[in-house]
Amino acid sequence: MSRLWENSQPAAGDRLRTLLRDRNGAVAVIFAFATLPMVLLIGGAVDYSRAIGARSNLQQALDAGVLSAAVKGGNPDSGQLARYLNSNMSPGGAATNVTLTRSVATGGAVTFVGDADFSVATNFLKMAGLGAIKLHSHSEATLPAQIVTATFKPTSAQGAYSKDIFIWTKNAAGTVVSRQTVLTYRYNSSNGSKVTTPAIGSWSLTFTVPLYSTFGVGMVVYQDWQKYSGALVNPVELWSDAANASTFMRQSGLCTDDAGATYNWEDGGDGNFVDFVYTMKCATGVAAKTVARLSK
Template identity: 25%
Template sequence: MTRPLSFFSRLIDNRDGAVAIIVILVAVPLLLAVGASIDFIRAYNDRVDLQSAADSAVLAAAAKYEHGMPEARISGTVNAFLSANGTLKTAVIGKPEVSSDEAELCLDVGDAVPTTFMQVANIQSLPISVRSCAALPGVKQLEIALVLDVSSSMIEENRFAPMQTAVAGFLQAFSSNASLVDKTKISIVPFSSRINIGMANTTWLKSYNGAAAVPKRWTDPKSVYTSSSYKLGYWIDGITPVMSTSKNYYWMGCIEPRADVEVRDAGAIGAYGMSDAPPTTSAFVAMDANPKSGTSFCPPPVTPLTGDFAYLKNAVKSLTSEGSTRLDAGVVAGWYTLSPKWQGVWGDKSSPAPVSDSVQKVMVFMTDGEMNTKYDPNDKFDWICSQTQSSACNQVATSAMQSACTAMKKSGIEIYTLSYSADADVVNIRNCATNSAHFFTASPATIKTVYDAIAAAIRGNTLRLTQ
């Protein structure tokens, strides 16, 4: 009886058997290679997840960092975050590293991904490791000027109260952040027809056009507003008066824009009109010196930089709305509160910091309108229109505004702009911004969301991944 051939013997005897052997010999390593690639893909995906978790953990720790914080507290935040995200099961977390200048926090995290196919080759796991670094906001000082259009259209079109709510939320975003609150100062700059320097700063004024440096209307408003329909009140600073009726507010303390005075004097805007020069370099002129603007509506006073968030919130709550729209005046006044040239001018506690890598200066400029100069000499009249007594004067003032925006950006000030109406001058408001991503549009229904987004963007510039 013939013994049956084995499987391999039959393959050898069979002409096709040799091919089958080759296929088998090639298939085994090919299958191992495919399996290994699957294991490596799994390891790569796990590494991506680990990097994301580490990034989130280091940002969370950076947000809570305080000067000289012990390593154990930093690790506690990191571990709590990674544990909550299910990352601590097998991961090995390195010691948090704070740079010597406390500008950056770094973290190394490692893990091992179990293999499946590669176990055939006795490879039980693949090691993965990530490194994540974040800037520490605790060493970044923030100075923010909130420039707010309070012209008549804001109240007439029911935009005023939503704006106040939105700005209050913006302030809350910084006052409630433990790592930023002590490093943040904010100014409130209301503007309409003019800007108001407040009665605490009357030494900044000079006599002009035959008028006293400090008008009697400011120091003795009852002598001018004699009707019983007027009620005397004061700004939250306790010294800047307002005479109000059931419909109107007449604040004391407004100045003529420097550009207007220069045009009246020399026929063109000069060296100081749209600059950040302090009053010690170029004194201001009271609004009353221009008899055609002395009766224009005046907004409440500028609140210079302060970290007193209760005072800031009270200032926003106490704002009133009246007057036309001089965008250029608002932009320049915002610059006054941020420029290092004004150190000591607003008072020591409100002094803008010198420009440095540790200071971030930001202006957030909001308006619901377009430039509205007064160019009729028979009515209210802005001196900036002395050479162009027509609607073309608006372009003169708008060009001046843009020159100030450009100079501010060159000086290192970041500018966000917000168009709060379909009637606003969107093109020029956008051009004033640092870039298109710093320009926003809003309505009464969305303005709070927009201010929240801007606050998040500013905080994000101080709290960010660096690796």
């Protein structure tokens, strides 16, 4: 009996192998459950990396499209922008909800605003129920406003020195790129005549102001100090951006105000700042050849 009982029991080695098989199965199940989050984590990083690349492409294409629309001007065309985006982005989907709008701010600055959506299909995150990563891009391009025209009305002018009033523009390097004479005062000692062009109280022609980095006014004083005859000799130029401008020019108001700006000039005589007085009125807008810039 004792022998028969011993034979009916599994050998110790068999019991160990059975136990190991049971444990291996449990470990496999546990490993499978533990691996899934790792796969989602690593795969999710891959999916998001693809999404970041797609968003970069979308943003670059949107910036270029909005800039192009701003340069061309005119009415915005959302459909044209959508076609541009989809022809300049990597394959894998199409931009949606593409809009392009145009607005004009007080002062004349023009801004084009573009928005677009894009979806990137996922390879790994879809196992967690996220089938696509949705993206959105926004871009704005602005054509800055500046003074584009200026008109002048002389109020008074006096003295034995003839004078010219001019407007000037400079580029970013400080180089003068344009200069226009807008008012003149002529004195003639032989008959005592004093002639202002245009006449006192009359508006001048409207002058076009070209594209500029800085803009201002100036006066040329012909200092005929030997004869005081009003001859156009010994010209001295006075510029509104000079460090000592306050010694020869005073300004009240802005030329873009409804009433314009009033300028009082001193030609170097008695210091009363009434040797040339005039009003300047300006209109603002987008000048020709203005470069559009991304603002957002």
